[in-house]
Amino acid sequence: MTGPMSPETLLALRDVCRSYSMRRGLLGRPTAVHAVDGVSLTVEKGRTLGLVGESGSGKSTTGRLALGLEPPDRGAVLFKGEPLPKDGTQEWRAMRARMQMIYQDPLGALDRRLPILEQVREPLDVHGIGEAKARDEKALALLQSVGLRADQGSRYPHELSGGQRQRAVIARALATGPDLLVCDEPVSALDVSIQAQVVNLLVDLQEELGLGLLFISHDLKVVRQVSHRVAVMYLGRIVEEGEADLLLHAPAHPYTEALVSASPEPGRRARPRIVLQGDPPNPAARPSGCAFHPRCHAARERCKVETPALLPLPDGRLTACHVAHDQANFLTSPLLKAAS
């Protein structure tokens, strides 16, 4: 049983885990790498969840799990309250039409030997949507809805610019009328001025179609622009999740704080930067206790041994940090209340 769910919830991940086996060296024994380790999240209709983290944090694997492109080892992925059917089956196909993915590299996602219009039409053919004759017209309308001209439909991917290609990928993703889009670094390969065009397009389409978005990116500024809620991942786990502005204005987890501080903004030279020591962690050698403690400026003895749970703070966000929770407990303690 899945339990009660709010009617707008499109996607729910419940304590999902995914590990890979990796060999260190030629003769090394295979070790399990926990790419995603107990992640729970939800995406609602018409809303965007931003998923932030550095390379190796498991954010892309989470996106693939959400679409059923990979089976979870443990936990459940629910789409509109129903578990995902096994991949490759008829039911899975039908469900995959309801959810689509947009990748970072549009040139890699498009077929170089097919004109754009045909590629946008393809999902209509595959899923048998509409009359065969009306499909070209539908594909043209899709191109126009993402800001491409009809004559650009007859071009090949290499004849378009990066931004136009990403528009074509988005048009193709919208062909089946999906409810959910998983966007994995959709604007990272684009130049700043073009990036803004595509970000605006995604926001407009969401407003128009009521799409739910899972927006995966390392760029905090872009994530804030599109997201209602943000989840921060570190070594396969969510370490902080909450309302976008709350999280990015006043991060509670020291890792979120460091990420915000490391996000360079023009004309902000004076702001003191928190420079994290050490390398991004190796998922194959996860530190004990809180995985972030070797790089954390606030780490205490307890952080080295006890793994913090993702628990709510009084302001509604979830944080997995002993220090943040201790501070919150202190501020809401009856002693302090009595004094005031």
Next chain:
Amino acid sequence: MIAQPQPLVTIRNLAVSFDGVRALHGIDLSVARGEALGLVGESGCGKSVTWLAALGLLPKKAKVTGSVQLEGRELLGAAPVVLDDVRGGRIAMIFQDPASALNPVLRLGKQVGEALALHRGLSGSAIKAEARRLFDLVGIPDAARRLDAFPHELSGGQNQRVMIAMALAGNPDLLVADEPTTALDATIQAQILELLTLIRRETGMALVLISHDLGVISQTCERVCVMYAGRIIETAPADLLFERPLHPYTQGLISALPPLDGVRRRLSPIEGNVPEPWNLPAGCSFAPRCPRAVAACDEGIPPLADKAPQRRAACIRVAPAEAPAQREPVFA
């Protein structure tokens, strides 16, 4: 007027074309000793080509004209012996992807040692000691052991530190860093930028930072050149540029960036696309996308002209600021 000291590097009218297509249209640029200069622009604007051409690193089919002088000595068309001395010795360059710039089958100590033997004439144990000092300088922990490691044993950030150590091996006067942090995670990017600033402060080396990221440039550089379609279209001190950009393209770039805090508003992208190098408009290359364009913009290429003290912009729609009012001396 105080006589300006001679710049370290002076680039005059540098133009590059590939197969008859111009990629760079006459760049004028100078780098002062110890200065941190940022070169910013979108892909294909010519920011990397400028320095590859200056150091003679472009393939043979590239046609390079103009002049590049290092303290008065011409580098364009210079003999290979001269260039070998300059590259790595006086001017070092690091690139975006450290893993592909390092030799995967050679130990790091050997690769750094090669640069030390070549540019400093060191040998034997002196190389080892100096290599260890460089690794310490760029903040590689456990330097002695890392010298025996291979590139794949280090993370991307550590490999970029190794590249910086190799670049510093020849005690260069100028380090050209071409998107040095683009392939790195945000927290590692912050470390590398901090390191570059620290090294510059300690050695007095000049830095040219090439990046598409306005934020990175703003945090690291004192002076900025903005490039568009093979030309420099604005140059200014960094703080002034980001506070009040003059050229409509710079204004567009800055307002296309989503802010990290404050009110969330719809982004204002620059409409249209960068023109192809073989299909440039007759007048200002930015005119077709420019919200302030008038008919006169299509008539000629606007020169990079003085608009305010220390500020130049290539736009006929930007009026030169009036000379700042002379303040009457006050005698109390």
